[in-house]
Amino acid sequence: MEDIAIKINHVSKMYKLYNKPSDRFKEALGLSKEKKYKEHYALNDVSFDVKRGETVGIIGTNGSGKSTILKIITGVLNPSGGNVEVNGRISALLELGAGFNNEYTGLENVYLNGTMIGFSKEEIDERLQDILDFADIGDFINQPVKTYSSGMFVRLAFAVAINIDPEILIVDEALSVGDVFFQAKCYHKFEEFKKNGKTILFVSHDLSSINKYCDRVVLLNKGDKLAEGEPKDMINMYKKLLVQEHDAVMDMAKPTEALHITELKEGELWQKAFNLNPNHESYGNGEVNIVDFAIVDHNGRLSNTIEKNTECTIKMKVQFTQDVDAPIFAFTIKDLKGTEITGTNTQLEGIEDMECKAGEIKTIEFKQNMNLQGGDYLISFGCTGFKMGTFTVYHRLYDLLNLNVVAKKNSVGYFDMNSEVNIVEG
Numbered sequence: 001m002e003d004i005a006i007k008i009n010h011v012s013k014m015y016k017l018y019n020k021p022s023d024r025f026k027e028a029l030g031l032s033k034e035k036k037y038k039e040h041y042a043l044n045d046v047s048f049d050v051k052r053g054e055t056v057g058i059i060g061t062n063g064s065g066k067s068t069i070l071k072i073i074t075g076v077l078n079p080s081g082g083n084v085e086v087n088g089r090i091s092a093l094l095e096l097g098a099g100f101n102n103e104y105t106g107l108e109n110v111y112l113n114g115t116m117i118g119f120s121k122e123e124i125d126e127r128l129q130d131i132l133d134f135a136d137i138g139d140f141i142n143q144p145v146k147t148y149s150s151g152m153f154v155r156l157a158f159a160v161a162i163n164i165d166p167e168i169l170i171v172d173e174a175l176s177v178g179d180v181f182f183q184a185k186c187y188h189k190f191e192e193f194k195k196n197g198k199t200i201l202f203v204s205h206d207l208s209s210i211n212k213y214c215d216r217v218v219l220l221n222k223g224d225k226l227a228e229g230e231p232k233d234m235i236n237m238y239k240k241l242l243v244q245e246h247d248a249v250m251d252m253a254k255p256t257e258a259l260h261i262t263e264l265k266e267g268e269l270w271q272k273a274f275n276l277n278p279n280h281e282s283y284g285n286g287e288v289n290i291v292d293f294a295i296v297d298h299n300g301r302l303s304n305t306i307e308k309n310t311e312c313t314i315k316m317k318v319q320f321t322q323d324v325d326a327p328i329f330a331f332t333i334k335d336l337k338g339t340e341i342t343g344t345n346t347q348l349e350g351i352e353d354m355e356c357k358a359g360e361i362k363t364i365e366f367k368q369n370m371n372l373q374g375g376d377y378l379i380s381f382g383c384t385g386f387k388m389g390t391f392t393v394y395h396r397l398y399d400l401l402n403l404n405v406v407a408k409k410n411s412v413g414y415f416d417m418n419s420e421v422n423i424v425e426g
């Protein structure tokens with residue numbers, strides 16, 4: 001247990017759902033013999049460990065049990081079955097304002113919160129300036145928190161949570177309420193925490209942050225732990241869940257099948273010129289198939305090597321097996337860690353209301369200047385749309401092609417703005 005900060009052992013949480021409030025009442029008074037409720041499992045036999053110094057993310061669709069597990073870990077809720085062992089001082093940011101008294105001023109709440117966690121007044125005094133600096137809400141600190149905007153609330157709550165020097169920080173979505181600069185400041189603090197070997201457990205719908213900060217991710221679905229593993233893999237599974245391809249998610253453990261290719265006409269497919277990622281993901285409902293794809297350099301050659309600052313075309317060929325209204329064609333470029341760097345789709349580019357008939361074949365070309373820094377990237381292709389109002393994935397090929405950008409000069413970060421530098425005297 002020494003290297004484990006949180007151990008979740010077969011935890012279940014069952015809620016009794018009554019048809020009518022009076023049924024609950026009758027049962028409480030022992031007036032009814034038969035069972036008047038349905039059992040609803042918010043969590044169903046969930047187990048996982050969080051090691052000391054790890055940053056672990058929890059993702060899952062709405063209602064999958066993410067908040068419930070955090071509340072059980074922090075002791076806000078009791079599990080119906082199983083148990084949780086925690087090794088270290090926890091600081092948690094759960095629902096907005098949990099642990100705050102609305103009538104008290106911000107400052108009074110700082111002391112109230114600090115005392116609840118077990119600090120003396122002197123210990124809070126020592127940390128007060130850091131808390132105030134981090135929250136940066138000015139004179140509002142002397143106003144009752146009921147006058148705060150949700151952004152101010154989260155600033156103060158986060159400032160308290162991180163400045164009381166916890167060993168384990170638990171954050172539930174709270175950050176999404178703050179403005180981008182405050183979020184950046186919080187993420188910076190996350191990194192500092194990680195460097196100092198602290199443990200972080202956080203729930204977020206922001207998949208880029210999950211990918212960037214987590215060492216490991218737990219994927220929940222309808223109260224079950226579906227999987228845990230590398231952020232990139234869990235995010236891919238989660239994206240499939242979002243399009244309700246539950247069976248496809250369950251199939252993911254199986255090795256990837258070779259891409260199904262329809263030969264269109266005589267002659268070679270473009271893709272023959274490329275090395276394909278054997279671990280790419282392919283899924284969709286089959287109404288459209290991406291049957292070929294390529295990167296074309298500024299000389300018109302098929303090549304995965306593109307010189308920085310030259311024009312290149314990313315293209316895909318699709319075949320419709322059904323009539324499809326308003327399909328959206330897309331490509332995305334990720335770095336090798338799985339962070340989405342850029343990409344676009346036909347809808348964002350203003351091409352809408354295409355009507356495509358079964359049997360038709362179309363080629364979609366995205367032509368652009370290559371402004372990415374030199375290095376290796378992965379290209380994904382997709383064809384999606386809204387079928388009778390429901391978001392539908394017709395075909396996605398994720399992380400399929402390797403794009404190698406060759407640069408004589410690289411600037412900082414992912415993208416080159418091609419600065420023109422002038423130095424003038426005086």
Ligand SMILES: Nc1ncnc2c1ncn2[C@@H]1O[C@H](COP(=O)(O)OP(=O)(O)OP(=O)(O)O)[C@@H](O)[C@H]1O
Binds near residue numbers: 015016061
């Ligand atoms: N007090 C309660 N009584 C009955 N059911 C509840 C109660 N609290 C939560 N639930 C149910 O438990 C399930 C899990 O809820 P939870 O809030 O943990 O999900 P979540 O993954 O955090 O969702 P979201 O992403 O929407 O915040 C849901 O089906 C929810 O309706």
